[in-house]
Amino acid sequence: MNQSKQICTFYLDNLYLGLVAERVQETSRNHNITPVPLAPRVISGVMNLRGRISTAINLDELLSLEKQKENQRTANIVIRTENNELLNLLVDRVDDILEIEDQHFEYPPETLSSEVRGLIQGAYKLEKNLLLLIDHKSLFKRISQITKLKNQKEIIH
Amino acid sequence: MDDMDDMREIIQEFLAESLENLDQLDNEFVALEENPTDHEILSSIFRTIHSIKGTCGFLGFEKLEKVTHAGEDVLGLLRDGKLMLNTEMASTLLTMLDTVREMLKTIESTGTDGDDPHSTLVEKLVEFKNTENTQPAETKEPVTEEASADTETPAEKASPEPTDDTQTVKEATAPKPAKKKSKKKTAKTTSKDNTKTFQLDPKDPHAAETLRVFQAECLEHLQEFEKRLKPQAANSNAIDYAGLFRAIHGINACASRIELKPLEKLSSAVENLIAALRDEEITNNATIAETLNASVTSLKTSIDNLGNLPDEAEKNHAKLIERLNLLSLGENAVPEPPAPEKSSTPQESKNDAGNTTAATIDSKPGTSTPPVEYIRVDVNLLDNLVNLVGELVLARNQITQYTKNFQDRMLLGACQNLNLITSELQQACMKTRMQPISTVWNKIPRVVRDLAKSAKKQVTIDMSGKDTELDKSLLEAIKDPLTHMVRNSVDHGIETPEKRTAAGKNPEGTLSLRAYHEGGQVFIVISDDGAGIDSNKILNKALEKKLITEDQAKAMNDNEIAQLIFMAGLSTAEKVTNISGRGVGMDVVKTNIEKIGGYVNIINKPGQGSTFIIQLPLTLAIIPTLMVRSGEQNFAIPQVNAHKLIRMKGDQGKNCIEMVHGAPVYRLHGNLLPLVLLNEQLDLEKIASEKSVQIVVVQANHNRYGLVVDEILDNQEIVVKPLSEYLKPLSMYAGATILGDGSVALILDIAGLAQHAGVLSESLQHAVDKDGNELEIHNNENERTMLIVKSEFGGRVAILLDDVIHLKKFHVNEIEFAGHQRLVQYRNGIMPLISISATLEERRKTPREELDTSKHKDKQLFPVLIYKVNGHYVGLEVGEIIDIVNADATITGVTSRKGAIGTIVTQGQVTELFDINAFFELAESIVNSQEPNRTAAPGESLPL
Known part of the structure; x- marks a missing residue:
């Protein structure tokens, strides 16, 4: 019997991405972000x-995508970290929750740039596209x- | 299976109760030591140990039973006056307490009472018990006990005032025996017949609360008792005597806790009877059953009336006790069955609060009061509840803001309702987490006792405001700092009795703890009457450790020096004791207190003692802040850090920020205040108009600086929320909060921001002179502070500021003339003005007056440096001030005119150095020419 995973999928630029659904607490359209001055660019703000403070993460920056205006990312996916903190990943559009069988899984293609490859667990070959x-x-x-790292740099300066 | 669960529950309850009781015992022992014959304390200690012993016998913890049994024996002898408490005995008994506590903890974790039989301890206790015969027997009468105490305990003789309780406010009354919780009680009557004395003053709201709790608790026990008593009629073998015993024991314990004598006596008589029944010393019969039933009625009356019984009832009461005692001895021959007490006898209202409830119950003796019920709740549950309410408050804020735009009456009404209910809910919720400070303070007497013993000091503790309530989480947070400070006071502050006597003080030191609410904050004051803090010692230590510079040291007063103890790495204990003096201490205390939004201050009186004042917010979660705006963002500054607000408009604003070495400063009361531009520090865009300057003067860890923001908004109470771990490296933020509109604002960490901006290290270098208005930097021998002014044709002239008393701006209209001499009024006198050009030779011949007035025409205010020459003030008029700089005053070039010594380089530009001596000469001649006139005609205007 094949095992399967539930995956929350979303779009970011032309990428079709997914996160294991059990990590995802909710999705929201809230885009009222308070920037945190001096924070590294991966953190868009809070x-x-x-009633809880969550940290907005600039996925573009993390995935080294072409620089886009952050406020264009109108949707966000709320995930929980190991420390039970909340992170809002800023994305273009939340798609769906898919139940995908593990047999479609494949390790990341070599063509992915090295920064991105570390963050991508692998790809699911779907009918229409790659997730x-x-x-x-x-x-x-x-x-x-x-x-x-940012903090250490600051100490040196 | 059920039985197992039941058992576990019983054990859990036993553990919780015993541990709580042990904490109380610690204090009672300390009190006992000071008043070794106090019957009440002894009885109370005895009871606690007895009840632990009884229960663990029942539960099968043999080793624990053995230890407590040995302790109980000794205590019993002490209580009955057959033994006299001495220090060794007290220490052994305290060790016993520690052992019992340890064993209880072992039971908690392993379910057994451990392997160690603690035989040495038991032996020692038995030894004490056996010394009984060698000691004279004493009567139980408290009065005689007091007399004997005088002969036996030198400590008490030394201090004529009796130390009643460790936690007691000293009342200047006649000697009285110690009692616990005496703050809540009125002074005890000295009458021997104290069966009727009721100690709690029901008018005191706290006492009333205690009484309600007591009543509820007792009635619960009584109900239990009654329930268990019932099957007696049907089948006398089926009675659960252990359960009955527990119930009646509970009542007894309650009664003794609030010192309700009649009830205590009655319940203890019943307890004895039940114990006898349980242990099968006597067998149950009808008489016993009847008596027990009568007792129940009596107990109820007694509880309802809080022990204030009418005489008749009391007589019955006494008879009942007598009968109970006889019965428990197995004597069945009871003369007459007791008439059940008529509780409906109307009572005279002796105490209002107590008896209003009592009166209503009286009319229907059969029904029980609806008791005030208490439940134990998991703290996490409460925390969660408080969090949820916090969120509800925010949601409420959003809704109220949103509905402002609507006209719908129904909606607005509903919103208003929601608003009110939420506020009330929030308050109620916060209340659930409040606890009296005594929960922390209770540990202190034992700490002090042990410490004083080991340091051979005599210390009494004086506590007030034990009922001051604050948030549980705050209490947790201050527990350690408080203990540390108390230890410090005993270890460093209070001197040995010899030293104290030599200094003319009472050999017994006093440590006083006070707590009170003021202005929405909680104050905790810890003071001792010890030696205070030796300023020189601290200074030397600080200098030695290079925490401050010599110059800083010179400028410090006693209190400022005392503040140094909060610096890391400073310990003044001559030798490191195992108690304190390791150099990690007060700085940690300070950091911990500041972490919870508190503030700690010290008042030091060398030779008389020191006082620490801790200021805390009521709750951890909500702090008052000042909201400011910089760029497009709002930030919150904790009120504890904000000291002063400065708003400057127009020209004033433009000029008020000056530069020292490229670092912006502001002159605050003549001192230079380093400035931090928030926009600059946080890389924000500046939006406010250039003209208006808004400064928040902030302070953290002795670093005071001005935070320049775009706009100062308003004060807000905010709920502090932590930031993500990912943002922890950014030390300039203390957290975040959610504003009424749902947006997030960051809370600034003033200390972190200072570090980021580098004001920290700078302000340590730049000691600010208290009286002068200059910033001294002694990096370079020849570096001096000087004022750079514009000379007539755009050149720069530097004036050394060494002798300047004051720098002041005068208005042109203030100038008066006496002949050609320009004068202004200054400090109730008349001050001649000398223009800088008076001694500085002009390059081109320009009429002097014309130059000066033209300069002042477009500028209504002109700066004047004020000097003192021969006791008179003389003003040096300077033109436009360019800057105040610290620069090398070494002359690098010659000057082309008189009045200047030479040229120097400041800020990379050639600057003429003003010849201050030439000015002094001129000033002297002017002052001297005034002198004769002044003496000749005082009060007249001075002709020149």
Whole structure:
């Protein structure tokens, strides 16, 4: 019997991306972001999620996509980190929750740039297109690396 | 399976209750030591130990039973006056408490009472018990006890004032025996017949609350008791005596806790009877059953009336007790069955609060009061509730803001309702988390006692405001800092008795703790009457550790020096004791207190003691802040950090920021205040008009600086929310909050921001002189502070500011003339003005007056440097001030005119150095020429 996963899918630029659905708490259209001055660019700011402060993450920056105006990202996916913090990933459009069988999974293609490859767990070959699964663990790790690095630089200066 | 669960529950309850009681015991022991014969304390301690012993026997914890049994024996002898408490005994008993506590914890974690039988401890206790015969027997009468105490305990003799309770406010009354919770009680009567004395003053709201709790608790126990008593009629073997015992024991404990003598006596008599029945010393019969039923009625009356019984009832009461006692001894021959007490006898209202409830109950003795019910709730549940309410408040804010645009009456009405209910809900919710500060303070007497013993000091503790309530999380947070400060006071502050006597003080030091609410904040004051903080010692230590510079040291007063103890790495204990003096101490205390939005201050009186004042917000979650705007964003500054607001408009604003070495400063009361431009620091766009300048003077960790913002908005109470871990590296933010419109605002961390902006290190270098208005930097021998002014034709002239007393701007209209001499009024006197051009030779012949007035025409205010020459003020009029700089005053070039010493380089430009001596000479001649006139005709205007 084939195992399958539930995956929350979304669009970012021309990429079709997905996250394991169990990590996703909700999706929202809230785009009232308070910027945090001096924060690294991957952090777009902070948002109010029903009384909790969540951190808005600039996925473009993380995936080294061509620079786009952040406010164009009108949708966001709220995920929980291991520390039970909330992150809002800013995306273009939330698509669906798909139940995909593991047999369609394949490791990331070599053609992906090295920065992105670390964050992409692999690809699901769907009928119409390819779905890239984001590895949330490396995502958290990457963000914390960037924020720490920024801090160290500041100490040196 | 059910039985197992039941058992576990019983054990859990036993543990929780015993541990709570042990905490109380700690204090009672300390009190006991000071008043070793106090019967009440002894009885109370005895009861607690007894009840632990009883329960663990029942639960099968043999080792614990053995330990407590040994302790109980000794305590029993002490209580009965057959033994006299001495320090060794007290210490052993305290060790016993610690052991019991340890064992209880072992039971909690492993379910058994451990392997160690603690035989040495038991042996020691048994030894004490066996010394009984060598000691004289004492009577139980408190009065005689007091007399004997005088002969036996030198400590008490030394201080004529009796130390009643460790937690007691000292009342200047006649000696009285110690009692617990005495703050809530009126002074005890000295009458021997205290069976009727009711200690709590029901007018005191706290006492009334305590009484309600007591009544509810007792009635619960009583109901339980009654329930268990019922099957007695049908089948006397089926009675659960252990359950009965627990119930009656509960009543007894309650009664003794609030010192309700009659009830205590009665319940203890019943308890004895039940115990006898339980242990099968006697067998149940009809008489016993009847007596027990009568007791229940009596107990109820007693509880309802809080022990204030009419005489008749009291007589019955006494008879009942007698009968109970006889019965428990197995004597069945009881003369007459007791008439059940008539509780409906109307009572005289002796106490209002207590008896209003009592009166209503009286009319229907059979029904029980609807008791005030209490439940134990998981703290996490409450936390969650508070969080949810916080969110509800925010949602409410959003709705009220949104509905402002609507005209619908129904909607607006509903919103208003929602508004009110939410506010009330929030308040109620916050209340659930409030606890009296005594929960933390209760630990302190034991700490002080142990510490004083080991340091061979005598310390009494004086506490007031024990009922001051604050948020549970705050209490948790201040527990350690508070203990640390208390330890410090005992270890460093209070001197040894010898030193104290030598200094003419009472050999016994006093540590006082006070707590009170003021202005929406909680104040906790810890003060001692010890030696205070030795300023020189601190200074030397700080200098030695290079925490401050020599110059800074010179400028400091006693209180400022005392503040140094909050700096990291400063410890003044001559030797490191195991208590304090490791150099990590007060700085941690300060950081911890500031972390929860608090503030700590110290008042130091060398030789007389020191006082620490802790100021805390009522709750952790909500703090008052000042909202400011910079760029397009709003930021919150915690009110504890904001000291002063400065708003400057127009020209004033344009000129008020000056530069020192490229660092912006503002002159605040003659001192230079380093400025931090928030826009600049946070890379924000500046939006406000150039003209208006708004400065928030902030302070964190002794660093004071001005934060320049675009706009100062308003004060707001905000709910602090933590920022993501990812944003923790940004030290300039303390958290975030959600504003009424649902948007997020960042909370600035003033200390972190200072660090980021580099004001921290700078302000340590630049000691600001208190009286002068200059900033001294001693990096370079020849570096001096000087004022750079414009000379006539755009050149730069530097004036050394060394001797300047004041820099002041005068209005042109203030200028008066005496002949050709220009004068202004200054400090109730007349001050001649000398223009800088008076001694500075002009390059081109321009009429002097013309130059000066033309300069002042477009500028109504002109700056004057004020000097003191021969005791007179003389003003040096300078033209336009360019800057104040610290620069190398080494002369690099010759000057082409008189009145200037030479040229120097400041800010990369050639500057003429003004010859201040030439000015002084001229000033002197002017002052001297005034002198004779002044003495000749005082009060007249001075002709020149």
